Structures are given as structure tokens and as C-alpha cells.
Amino acid sequence: MEQLSLNLHPFRFGIECNIPAVRTNLEKIYGSRLSEDMSSIQDYSIRLDGVGGMRRFIRPQVRFFCDQKEPFKPLNLGQAYAFLEWGMNWTIAAHEVQNVIIHSAVLAKGDKAILFPAPPGSGKSTITAYLAFNGWRLLSDEMALINPNTLEVTPFVRPICLKNQSIDLARNWFPEAHFSTIAKDTHKGDVIHLSPPECSWEQSTVPAKIVGVVFPKYMPNNDLTIYQLSKLEAFAELANNAFNYGVAGKTGFETLTKVIDQSSCFEIHHSQLSDVKEFLEQDIIQHA
């Protein structure tokens, strides 16, 4: 087993792993944030374990552990790296209950952030990738860590998880970017992880204030359509996408209502990403 340390603001992971391909991917995606120096203090110990025995030869599998706990069934060995990324998401969502955590992408212009909470298939990650490589900074593709006291989002910069058709799209758009290998036939289809540009990593300790909440929906061949949401609609949608709204209880409720109060909330139906970017910058960021 190889011991690796992954230093990601605001959490450090100790990773044990016996699969060389996973290490290669980690290096590609996280660069200098990955090290073999185990002297720094880890917040969470996780382990990826290629299953031994006869399984090594017949449909080899990989298991994920957070310390001694195994929250998921094993996956195929070819999906090991994606499994590690999802396992890290689970670890934070399950333990970090002092933040209110929303299943959402977060991108910011300077210190003004917009949340994109949306179910899979809404084109959320494609928007995320597009904005992150066009002058915005990524705080997270998967989870918004909202501090209940300051109502700011703490960045938790990680790769962007792209699915199916978006994989080729992103590879064409950003040929210079760092991509992981493809995990085939997962429960989300084929997925790839894309490391955000250096400027997102550089500002990975700078929190941002939430000024907008946007629920995107991809509608091919449609002009950009914008619906303003009432506070109530936006709150209900946001609560639906919260990982730990129940655990956070009263704090969670108060945090979400305040976030909604201070944000402009929209649902958008889009097909052209440049239109989306223009709308976000001119109608939300400029007025915030």
C-alpha cells in the first residue's frame, strides 16, 4: 500500500492505495498538492483497495474505505479513480456537518459567487467547466460548503466531473487542460475528471459571498430563457439539493433562508454557454 497525502483547502486527506493508475491520475489532477510527506496532520484517512483473491482475475474490483468504514459496494477496477473522487465527496458530506452543504457547483467572479444546484443531466458540470476556463474561478463542482456564520462559501477546489458527450466537448475546448482517464460505464455513464485552471487553485483559500442561485437546464436548440424564481421556490429547490440540511436542523434552515434573501434566483434554460456567461456577468454579478 502506498501512502499519499492530499492537501486540499480546507481539508487534508491521507490516502492509502495499491493501484498505480490511481496515483497517476491523482498526480495529473492535483499536481503539487499531492505528496508522499506524511508528516502533516490529516483530517480524514481514506483507502482504495484492489480486491484480491480470485477477483483479481475475474472482473477485478476496487473497494473504498473511510478509516474502517466501507460506505459503498465495490466498483470495477477501471472506475477506481472516479470512485476515489466520489468517496472523498461522501467523506466530507457525511462528516463536515458544521457547514451547510449543498449539492451544487460554485463559481465566482472575484469574491462574488453563484451557486448552481442541479440534478445530474442538467448540464451543470459543462457550465462549470466553461466558466472555470473563461475567466471565472471554481470553488467546487460538486458541493457548496456554506459557513452558517458568515454565509460565505468556503472553496473546496476539486476536479470537474464530466459525463458522456461533454467529455469530447471539453477535450476539444481545452486541449491543454489536465484530464483523468475515463471511467467507463459507471452509474452516471462514462465520466472523466478535469482539473480546473491554475487560477482556481491559487485562490483556493479565498472564500466568496453568495450573490446568486441559478438552476440550469440544458435544452438543445433553445434560445436562452430566463425565469425569475420567487424566494419560496428558490428555497424549496435549494433545500432539496442540500446534503445535510436535516443534520444542520435550525442552523440549516436559517442559513438557507438568509442565502436566498441576499441572492437573485433564476432558473435558466440554455443551449449556448456564451449566452449563459453573458447573462450571469451582466445581470447578476454587475448588480450585486
Added chain:
Amino acid sequence: MLKVSPKLLVQLYQQPELALQYSDLQWQSIILVLRHQQLLPRYAKRIMSIGIFEQISTYARHHFTNGLILAERQRQQIVFEAMKLSPDIRKRSEYAVYLKGAAYVLADHPVGDGRICSDIDILVDKCALQSIEQDLCFEGWFTEEINDYDDKYYREWAHEIPPLQHHLRGTVIDVHHNIVPLVSGKAPDVSILITEIRETQAGHQVLSPAAMTLHSAVHLFFNEDYKNGFRDLLDLHILMSVENSEQYWKALLSLAAESGFELELLLACRHAKRIWNTTVPNDVEKKLNLKFLDFHRVNDFIFERVLLPQHPLCSPNYSALAEFLAWARGHHKKMPMRILFYHFSVKGFRLFAEKLIGKHIFTKQNNMIR
């Protein structure tokens, strides 16, 4: 990563002021083991009780705070579920007595302070069991998927029905009609417990402190699984230390004699004293010891190990052997030989297949992964 001695964990609980001394390197391992043992919030409360929580390392405070939030949420959940469950069940059964963790919390007993419980245990009248299960089903409580063999095990031999989970809230309840499996031949006359029912301020039923303690001891020592042994023995230590009156010990002794669990009480006293330095009146232990002369050697070997945290950073020498012996001992206690052979032939086949083809061949459908 640094090893943690069980002694350090015991000391930290006994003298919480030690929390000011540890380096983050030590905390890293301590936090890992405490989280695994579901003890983060209990230790956090202990450190808070002497007013030094704000002064300990930021790293430790961060992880303790997460534990405290989870425990508080769970406390609210238990109070909320009980508000609905108590009246619903008592329409069918004379009594709905909360046991273990849920009882500690509902009784507002110090042992419930920061106690994490994975489910809510309730004792009901066996005659009302079927109608209660049906009622609960209409309220959204369903059996988690289990295989036919396990279902048969529950229905015919156990002291409880398969766990019920609420389809929206995810809470799990264990409905019991006795405190040990019927097939063990040791299941006591439930009326002994019924006379020990006390009502909390909110009107929920729990057991008297003595009966609570005895049940906690039975649950720990009439068992094959010691995953939470360290935590459970600490429960006993807290109960015994808080209650510690002449009347309490007298009630405890007579309840143990009446229900036939004197051995379990002796083991609880003996090991709480050895590990947690619990004060047990001399005459209590003497009285119990007289009945079980010369049985300690093997039991001591087992319990000196399995009652310490079963975490790789912490476990003592020969703990795998001790765990195996505890597992065999627990099964032997719960089932007569004839049934034990049958049980193992079914379970054994599964174990063998898992070893051969991989751990999860019998696991059904995947959990949610994002």
C-alpha cells in the same frame, strides 16, 4: 500514524484537563479512534464540562464540533420519533419501554450526554407484536431487505423482529419482546422488567436505573459482537458511577438474581473496575464472585481485549483471537448446539463463498454515490 494506547483514552476521559497537552499528531490518532468508537461527542462534552473546550487545539475542536452537531441532531430525532411512537404503540401494548441509547437520551440521564445510537430500541408486549408491526407499516416503517434465512432467524428464535426503517427519515427502530433471544433458553420472564418501568417527564417509559444497568450489562456480555464494546462498557461505568447508592446496588443484585443474569452483572462490575476504575462496593463483587468461582481465566483473556477499542491504531495483542473467542462464546450463549450447527452451516457457506468470490456477492443494489 501514531498508535494510541487504550490507557490514554481512559485517562483522557477520567482527567479531561489532559486535552490541553496533546499535540496535533497525537490528536490525529485519538480523533480517528474516538470517531470509530462513536465517542467524539461524549468526549467533547466531557472536555466542555470543565470549561476548557475553547482552549484545546483547533484541529481537535473542529472534529469534536462535528461530532457534537451529529449527536445533538440525533437527540432531537429520538425525542421527535418517541413523541409519535409512544402513543401509537401503547394503543396496542400495555407498555412501550425504550431501552439503551434512546432510553438514556429520553430519561435525560448523564449517560445519554453525547451518546450516539444507531437505532431506537423499544420493548413491547409480545402478544401485540403483529398489530404493532402492521400499524408501524402504515406510518411508513418498513423492514430493510434481509434474506429469508435471517428473517426466519428473527421470527422464530430472536427476541426482536427485523429492524424497521422509516422510509423518509431513515431512522431505524428495533422492536423487542424480550431482552435476549428466546432460543437461548435464558430469556427472563418479562414481568420482572415491567415492574421496573419508570416514566420520564415527557411521559415516555424507560427502565429504573438498576434495570437499565442490568440490561446494559446483559446486552454487552450476552452477545457475540464487541464492535462497540469500549463505548458500551463506558456506558456501564457512567451508570454505576452516577447511581452509586446502597439502594441501587441492592436493586441491581436482586434483579440480576431474579432474571438469571448474575454472571453478566459480575462481568460488568469486574471489567468496568479493571478498565474504567469504577467504584463497585466490595460486598457486591464478593457476593457475585462466590457464585462463579474459577471461571475468570478465559473470560479475562477475552474481555481484557474486546472491551478495548477495536481499531488498528489501538487494538492490543491477540485481539483477533479474543474477538473470535468472544464471537464463539456469544453464539454459544444465544443458541443451543443443535441450532448452532444449523446456523453455521448456512452462514458458513456464505462466508466461504465470499472469501472465494469477493466480499460483496450477497450485497444487494448499490447505495447512492455522487
